[in-house]
Amino acid sequence: MLWIIVAILLGISLLTWIFLIFSLIQENRYATLFIDMLPFYQPLNFFALLSVVISSYLILYIYEWSPPRWIAPLVLSIGIILNLSLIYPFRRWSNYYRLSVYAGFLDELKKEQYSVKRFSEYDHTSQLDKNKIHIFLRHDVDLSLNRLLNIIKLEIEKDIISTSFFRLHSEKYVFEKAIPIIQYLQSEGFEIGFHYEVLSQTKGNTEEALDLFAKELNKLREYIPIKVVSHHGDKYSNQKIWPLVDKTKLDVWSAYDMKKDIYITDTGGKNMIKHPGFHIFDKLKEAKSGDVVQILIHADWWY
Numbered sequence: 001m002l003w004i005i006v007a008i009l010l011g012i013s014l015l016t017w018i019f020l021i022f023s024l025i026q027e028n029r030y031a032t033l034f035i036d037m038l039p040f041y042q043p044l045n046f047f048a049l050l051s052v053v054i055s056s057y058l059i060l061y062i063y064e065w066s067p068p069r070w071i072a073p074l075v076l077s078i079g080i081i082l083n084l085s086l087i088y089p090f091r092r093w094s095n096y097y098r099l100s101v102y103a104g105f106l107d108e109l110k111k112e113q114y115s116v117k118r119f120s121e122y123d124h125t126s127q128l129d130k131n132k133i134h135i136f137l138r139h140d141v142d143l144s145l146n147r148l149l150n151i152i153k154l155e156i157e158k159d160i161i162s163t164s165f166f167r168l169h170s171e172k173y174v175f176e177k178a179i180p181i182i183q184y185l186q187s188e189g190f191e192i193g194f195h196y197e198v199l200s201q202t203k204g205n206t207e208e209a210l211d212l213f214a215k216e217l218n219k220l221r222e223y224i225p226i227k228v229v230s231h232h233g234d235k236y237s238n239q240k241i242w243p244l245v246d247k248t249k250l251d252v253w254s255a256y257d258m259k260k261d262i263y264i265t266d267t268g269g270k271n272m273i274k275h276p277g278f279h280i281f282d283k284l285k286e287a288k289s290g291d292v293v294q295i296l297i298h299a300d301w302w303y
């Protein structure tokens, strides 16, 4: 009977740790899940550790063996180190990806020297006003519609305009759910783009991907006028299709074609901290009058 309890306890610990490790490794692809799970990592780790400690004592009891004195402090130290190691990713997010930090950044953008524009206001012949810093704020909507709405709510509050690029095949939202949000954004004066992933859809088949690009663009255009696109990044490098797309016929351009002087991005959630104390938003300070600044924010990272 005691052995069964020991086996169950050790099994629980093992599964919990496999889950924690998997979750931390996969943080890029499953940002929403990862961030939603952040507050639970440390308690889960603690309970897994507690299960190991209880089962160890049960094993000692079964064998009627009294361990050397240093065992208990050793187990305790390992437990503390494991728990502290989970604080690191949590701290990274808690300091840098707060919606309040984003709100502060929006306040900065409201200052006189900046002019925040829709992507459709970009002038490809570089004839923008030389007295302003031109800001093009972009959201690639990878995973969470709710998190996008958190960001949009702040932008509406601060009267800042942005362009959101929607996917048709997100792992976390069905396109039909995005339609009312797209219409809401349009009614609030925001702009919509297409976040394409056609090479991923066709598993690398270029010809099929080109067909699909036109089809999906038209599908989106049933709901909203689309002029600008951006590619979704994954192992199929969707941007490879871009040189082959007939831009004139389809009347589209890519956000990556913008001649930008400064590019600020939270891609992968990793670029936020270049070195301690430096936030990617600090890059804005380098902008001079007449500069074009493109800012890419993935709402999935922000909480």
Ligand SMILES: [Zn+2]
Pocket: 140, 141, 142, 195, 231, 232, 233
């Ligand atoms: Zn993407």
